[in-house]
Amino acid sequence: xxxxxxxxxxxxxxxxxxxxxxxxxxxxxxxxxxxxxxxxxxxxxxxxxxxxxxxxxxxxxxxxxxxxxxxxxxxxxxxxxxxxxxxxxxxxxxxxxxxxxxxxxxxxxxxxxxxxxxxxxxxxxxxxxxxxxxxxxxxxxxxxxxxxxxxxxxxxxxxxxxxxxxxxxxxxxxxxxxxxxxxxxxxxxxxxxxxxxxxxxxxxxxxxxxxxxxxxxxxxxxxxxxxxxxxxxxxxxxxxxxxxxxxxxxxxxxxxxxxxxxxxxxxxxxxxxxxxxxxxxxxxxxxxxxxxxxxxxxxxxxxxxxxxxxxxxxxxxxxxxxxxxxxxxxxxxxxxxxxxxxxxxxxxxxxxxxxxxxxxxxxxxxxxxxxxx
Amino acid sequence: xxxxxxxxxxxxxxxxxxxxxxxxxxxxxxxxxxxxxxxxxxxxxxxxxxxxxxxxxxxxxxxxxxxxxxxxxxxxxxxxxxxxxxxxxxxxxxxxxxxxxxxxxxxxxxxxxxxxxxxxxxxxxxxxxxxxxxxxxxxxxxxxxxxxxxxxxxxxxxxxxxxxxxxxxxxxxxxxxxxxxxxxxxxxxxxxxxxxxxxxxxxxxxxxxxxxxxxxx
Numbered sequence: 093x094x095x096x097x098x099x100x101x102x103x104x105x106x107x108x109x110x111x112x113x114x115x116x117x118x119x120x121x122x123x124x125x126x127x128x129x130x131x132x133x134x135x136x137x138x139x140x141x142x143x144x145x146x147x148x149x150x151x152x153x154x155x156x157x158x159x160x161x162x163x164x165x166x167x168x169x170x171x172x173x174x175x176x177x178x179x180x181x182x183x184x185x186x187x188x189x190x191x192x193x194x195x196x197x198x199x200x201x202x203x204x205x206x207x208x209x210x211x212x213x214x215x216x217x218x219x220x221x222x223x224x225x226x227x228x229x230x231x232x233x234x235x236x237x238x239x240x241x242x243x244x245x246x247x248x249x250x251x252x253x254x255x256x257x258x259x260x261x262x263x264x265x266x267x268x269x270x271x272x273x274x275x276x277x278x279x280x281x282x283x284x285x286x287x288x289x290x291x292x293x294x295x296x297x298x299x300x301x302x303x304x305x306x307x308x309x310x311x312x313x314x315x316x317x318x319x320x321x322x323x324x325x326x327x328x329x330x331x332x333x334x335x336x337x338x339x340x341x342x343x344x345x346x347x348x349x350x351x352x353x354x355x356x357x358x359x360x361x362x363x364x365x366x367x368x369x370x371x372x373x374x375x376x377x378x379x380x381x382x383x384x385x386x387x388x389x390x391x392x393x394x395x396x397x398x399x400x401x402x403x404x405x406x407x408x409x410x411x412x413x414x415x416x417x418x419x420x421x422x423x424x425x426x427x428x429x430x431x432x433x434x435x436x437x438x439x440x441x442x443x444x445x446x447x448x449x450x451x452x453x454x455x456x457x458x459x460x461x462x463x464x465x
Numbered sequence: 466x467x468x469x470x471x472x473x474x475x476x477x478x479x480x481x482x483x484x485x486x487x488x489x490x491x492x493x494x495x496x497x498x499x500x501x502x503x504x505x506x507x508x509x510x511x512x513x514x515x516x517x518x519x520x521x522x523x524x525x526x527x528x529x530x531x532x533x534x535x536x537x538x539x540x541x542x543x544x545x546x547x548x549x550x551x552x553x554x555x556x557x558x559x560x561x562x563x564x565x566x567x568x569x570x571x572x573x574x575x576x577x578x579x580x581x582x583x584x585x586x587x588x589x590x591x592x593x594x595x596x597x598x599x600x601x602x603x604x605x606x607x608x609x610x611x612x613x614x615x616x617x618x619x620x621x622x623x624x625x626x627x628x629x630x631x632x633x634x635x636x637x638x639x640x641x642x643x644x645x646x647x648x649x650x651x652x653x654x655x656x657x658x659x660x661x662x663x664x665x666x667x668x669x670x671x672x673x674x675x676x677x678x679x680x681x682x
Contacts, residue, residue, distance in 0.1 A: 215649075218649055218650065219650075220650070238652075239650075239652050240652060288682060289513075289682060292509070292595040292596065292682035293509040293510045293513055293595070293682070294509070295507060295508060295509060295510075300595065303595055330507045331507070333505065333507070334505055334507055334508045337505055337508065356505070435682050436676050436678075436681065436682065437676070441602075441605050441606050441609050441672060441675065442675075444666065445609065445671055445672045445675060446609060448666065448667050448668075448669070448671055448672075449609045449610075449612055449613045449669075449671075449672055452613055452616065452669035453612055453613055453615075453616040456613075456616035456617055456619065456620040456669075457562065457565045457616055457619065457620075459620055459624060460561055460565065460616075460619050460620045460622075460623035460624055461557070461558035461559075461561035461562055461565075461623070462558070462624070463623065463624050463626070464557045465542075465543070465547045465551075465557075465626055
């Protein structure tokens with residue numbers, strides 16, 4: 093009966109005539125704009141209020157570790173998590189000091205980090221738990237740590253927040269070159285290895301010349317030189333074809349499909365160039381690879397390096413070279429050598445692998461002979 | 466006595482060894498030939514992926530041939546209720562050790578095939594100048610990976626006896642159950658972290674976690 097009633101109401105609504113469109117007067121438009129602005133302000137104020145209440149609830153400085161200040165509610169966090177959080181902040185502080193040197197306190201310690209433990213019901217009898225770390229600033233992002241909350245994950249989360257603080261202080265050109273993120277820890281061997289793979293597998297001509305030994309090529313591949321026409325300066329006609337082959341045109345666009353085939357299959361350079369220009373030309377080496385040059389500069393420059401970057405003027409290469417205490421060419425040359433050295437080794441099993449395999453094989457073999465059928 | 470045992474195991478395993486050798490010779494070459502016909506050889510990342518697929522195949526072949534060689538002798542012995550081995554004038558542990566060693570020697574056959582297969586496969590494709598081929602490296606990895614997988618399979622079979630298959634299924638179901646429960650309770654992947662522990666230093670299967678690339682930088 094209820095369903096029939098609903099159908100009847102829907103039919104009645106459907107049969108009524110639609111409202112006719114009519115032009116709006118200037119006063120109507122103005123009224124609507126003011127109303128929209130008012131609504132936006134109300135929403136903005138409510139978010140600020142929510143955020144402020146979030147912050148006011150927490151004691152000013154619940155704990156400090158080195159220069160890092162934490163704010164949390166003890167009853168919310170619990171004694172065990174509080175200890176883990178402090179230990180993580182201490183570890184993070186050591187790493188932050190190694191990266192920011194003299195500026196560590198003014199960077200990682202400039203704002204307190206709000207820590208909140210959240211427990212939510214996901215389904216009946218199923219609860220999920222996580223930790224939220226954020227800055228008091230309204231627009232800051234939240235870093236979440238899921239269970240199991242290991243020391244490593246907590247330390248990484250604190251460093252993540254420290255990275256946000258550092259990023260806001262770095263000169264604009266520099267941070268734009270770095271992809272709007274400042275690394276907060278020394279690069280791991282895996283990250284150097286990834287940079288090495290990036291260098292060896294990029295189809296860009298400048299990257300290939302960098303691989304072969306040209307420092308100008310390396311500077312261009314890292315985006316450290318002025319580029320007027322990236323498609324021509326970074327890529328060859330073969331490269332244009334690879335760029336085009338990396339995307340597929342919509343099947344309904346027959347003209348584009350034909351042009352795509354003409355480029356990829358028939359290898360017509362002019363078509364490839366035309367199609368490659370319809371998309372953003374990818375940078376020869378990715379942002380993570382750029383970050384390795386930054387990390388090398390910090391590593392070579394010591395405790396004063398980050399301070400020099402903050403005060404630096406000129407191009408990103410000049411700033412990084414100044415911070416590292418080397419000439420631009422020396423820095424890029426050292427970077428190239430380091431990246432090539434980090435190339436992953438597929439040539440043979442390492443002695444460590446061989447030793448561990450033999451040890452476990454012996455153990456398994458002996459264990460297998462213990463039981464009679 | 467070891468020679469006779471090796472000969473017996475060779476007779477039991479020669480058909481499947483022939484298949485492993487054939488696979489090691491042909492499949493990487495076919496994969497690379499077909500793969501190169503679909504990709505642009507100028508696209509280095511695509512070439513690298515082809516090398517990775519060939520590497521994954523060798524990795525899978527190592528596991529298949531290791532488990533085949535580990536289980537076959539026990540199943541044959543068990544079909545006669547182990548009368549032969551138990552009537553020999555040597556102790557059971559000594560017998561098992563000789564069976565184990567004979568299997569290890571037989572692993573050398575597919576290893577040589579992997580090396581030759583890798584050489585043929587990489588010789589048949591244009592490799593970009595920033596990349597290199599590693600058929601020898603892959604063959605060495607193959608041997609050690611097959612060795613540890615063989616030892617694990619051998620342990621499961623000889624320690625589990627006739628219940629080996631049931632134990633393997635139980636282990637598999639436990640892994641799936643623990644992972645599902647962990648995910649439901651909002652935990653990070655437990656299986657993932659266990660897998661990482663087993664396949665990274667000093668886990669027994671760390672050789673499987675290394676780069677298996679026939680073509681690499």
